[in-house]
Amino acid sequence: MLWVSLGPRHPVAVSLFIRGAAMSNTVPSSSGFWKRNQQTLAPFLFLAPGMLMFLIYVLVPIFESIWISFHDWDGLGAMTWIGFGNYAELMDDDSFYTSLYNNVIWLVLYLLSIPAGLAVALFLNQTVTGIRLYKSLFFFPFVISQVVVGLMFTWFYAPDFGLFAKLTEVLFGEQIAVLADERYVTYGIIIAGLWPQTAYCMILYLTGLNNINPEQVEAARMDGAKGLKLLWYVILPQLAPATFIAMVVTVIGSLRSFDLVSIMTAGGPYGSSQVLSYFMYEQALSEYGFRMGYGASIAVVLFLIMMVFISLFIVRMLAQERNA
Known part of the structure; x- marks a missing residue:
């Protein structure tokens, strides 16, 4: 109604039109979490499969090997804690x-x-x-x-x-x-x-x-x-x-x-x-x-x-x- 009453070339009508177009192109603050953080999260999502494989097949075995090295174990029975006994024998x-x-x-x-x-x-x-x-x-x-x-x-x-x-x-x-x-x-x-x-x-x-x-x-x-x-x-x-x-x-x-x-x-x-x-x-x-x-x-x-x-x-x- 205001647009019709003022006319398309009226300064107030032009200002209202520009504000309306800007608001239509702006993501509302209530939009989803993914839309607001898409560019930040995308690199981590692409890296996630590789990082998960690296964690499972590299990092976890490394720390598990270190833990096993402090035990006397035959691979089947119970582990026996011996501390640095294996390293002392190795020397x-x-x-x-x-x-x-x-x-x-x-x-x-x-x-x-x-x-x-x-x-x-x-x-x-x-x-x-x-x-x-x-x-x-x-x-x-x-x-x-x-x-x-x-x-x-x-x-x-x-x-x-x-x-x-x-x-x-x-x-x-x-x-x-x-x-x-x-x-x-x-x-x-x-x-x-x-x-x-x-x-x-x-x-x-x-x-x-x-x-x-x-x-x-x-x-x-x-x-x-x-x-x-x-x-x-x-x-x-x-x-x-x-x-x-x-x-x-x-x-x-x-x-x-x-x-x-x-x-x-x-x-x-x-x-x-x-x-x-x-x-x-x-x-x-x-x-x-x-x-x-x-x-x-x-x-x-x-x-x-x-x-x-x-x-x-x-x-x-x-x-x-x-x-x-």
Whole structure:
């Protein structure tokens, strides 16, 4: 009535029309909780499934393992609280120090897969005849099972018919049984592990090389940079994310190197090739006895070692990002 009586061009009528339109487009204060907090809650809802899986399958088992490590338990009967008894026994166990020493060797030598993967990626990151065939050959170790890798290298090292045994016989006049010699067995298994790990690092670096800024490379070449200087000052800084992922995955892989040890030597000869992950399995789940508490204490020690290295990598990466 007021609109009709005042006319559509009257100032009061225009003001009332604008206020009415604004009120119609505004969410009333009495609207639902979801409409008022949709933008705030949406990210958490998308993250919720992943966070729930991480909680159930990662965080809960970690704390449960720590709790079990303070008990004497066979996995079936009642738990008996013994405090730090398992850890005290671990400190007096010679097999633990042998496994820890072998893990250190694994960690140091396994890191060779990172520069090896980078070198292969630089070789494959070019357009030459037959490059697809070369890429397929280098991808092959990454897609096959660790069990298959272990069997292949077991036959490779085997006396009498193994290729490596034949080569050592030709070169040195006698065969070297790598997997039966306490001096060489750990190094032989590590070489087998380096084959697929190098392929994994190569894939990471190939992905990183495809995302390199070509303008920076061209500018560096115009300034006279080439060869190792171009690689060190221009290309490698842009590959830092790939290097970080390769470092973390390689360190974790070296510390939980269970598959190859189990397939190739089962910790032998005389426990000389044991690592912490296999030692944990042997104590907790093998025919030697179901000592779940003792195995959990080994798992906790292995977890703490992993956390130290990963924390150092993360701190260093954050420091580099702040200085960049």
